[in-house]
Amino acid sequence: MRLDEVRDVLRCEVLAGEEDLSIDVQYVVASDGMSEILAFANSKELMITGLTNIQSIRTADIAGCSAVVYCRGKRPDSKVIEYAKAKGIPVLVTRMVMFDICAVLAGKGLKGVS
Amino acid sequence: MTAAELMREEYEIQGGNFDRAGEISSEIKGTLRDLGIAAQSIRRAVVVAFEAEMNVVMYARKGTLTFILTEQEVELSIRDQGPGIPDLEQAFQEGFTTASDEMRELGFGFGMGLPNMRKNSDELRIETEVGKGTSVFARILLNSHE
Numbered sequence: 001m002r003l004d005e006v007r008d009v010l011r012c013e014v015l016a017g018e019e020d021l022s023i024d025v026q027y028v029v030a031s032d033g034m035s036e037i038l039a040f041a042n043s044k045e046l047m048i049t050g051l052t053n054i055q056s057i058r059t060a061d062i063a064g065c066s067a068v069v070y071c072r073g074k075r076p077d078s079k080v081i082e083y084a085k086a087k088g089i090p091v092l093v094t095r096m097v098m099f100d101i102c103a104v105l106a107g108k109g110l111k112g113v114s
Numbered sequence: 115m116t117a118a119e120l121m122r123e124e125y126e127i128q129g130g131n132f133d134r135a136g137e138i139s140s141e142i143k144g145t146l147r148d149l150g151i152a153a154q155s156i157r158r159a160v161v162v163a164f165e166a167e168m169n170v171v172m173y174a175r176k177g178t179l180t181f182i183l184t185e186q187e188v189e190l191s192i193r194d195q196g197p198g199i200p201d202l203e204q205a206f207q208e209g210f211t212t213a214s215d216e217m218r219e220l221g222f223g224f225g226m227g228l229p230n231m232r233k234n235s236d237e238l239r240i241e242t243e244v245g246k247g248t249s250v251f252a253r254i255l256l257n258s259h260e
Binding site for chain 2: 032033034035036038039042043049051053054055056058059061062063064087
């Protein structure tokens with residue numbers, strides 16, 4: 001599923017990486033615990049989290065995630081967004097809660113990692 | 115530096131500085147990527163480095179991270195001046211944590227750090243003394259998990 005399709009089905013606002021929305025994602029990792037992301041992400045997952053500090057982007061970078069979607073309408077500050085841009089990681093935000101995001105993406109054929 | 119070492123870097127880690135926590139691991143990732151190391155080996159090495167770096171930031175006053183690259187492996191040594199770990203076996207159990215609420219709000223301290231480090235290392239050794247500090251030694255073989 002392309003990232004611009006993810007944006008549409010989750011009704012996201014794009015905060016970083018507008019030019020990279022043709023990226024294809026097949027797997028999702030979702031948690032507010034960064035070590036859980038690091039434990040389960042393998043490569044190029046879409047990361048869903050409610051944690052909006054700079055560690056969320058550092059974790060996505062270290063884990064090799066393709067993009068980050070912030071849930072519950074939580075917005076990172078501008079420093080975090082700039083850091084994501086520097087790392088080339090697209091950042092999206094949706095008002096949907098994590099459970100609903102995962103349900104929608106699973107319904108579209110995306111898979112979790114474990 | 116021995117003949118087998120291609121690169122050696124030593125970094126200072128500042129305890130309690132959450133804004134900068136993870137910068138060292140991110141820099142190591144960039145270095146390994148620039149050298150053309152395989153992505154999976156990079157991921158394993160930097161997950162170990164990142165978890166260790168976060169532990170120093172969360173628990174210790176300060177520490178150092180030494181990164182050594184050879185033809186065959188990445189070696190990481192992380193030494194801190196922190197509280198030490200009273201029960202190492204317990205600390206390795208998934209879910210066990212001594213983290214504060216503040217640490218958990220930052221997304222860490224869910225009891226996965228040490229298990230993650232062990233999972234991504236080919237060899238992991240920890241020396242710790244309560245009241246003195248903890249040293250972590252990890253070896254990550256290159257190309258062993260492609």
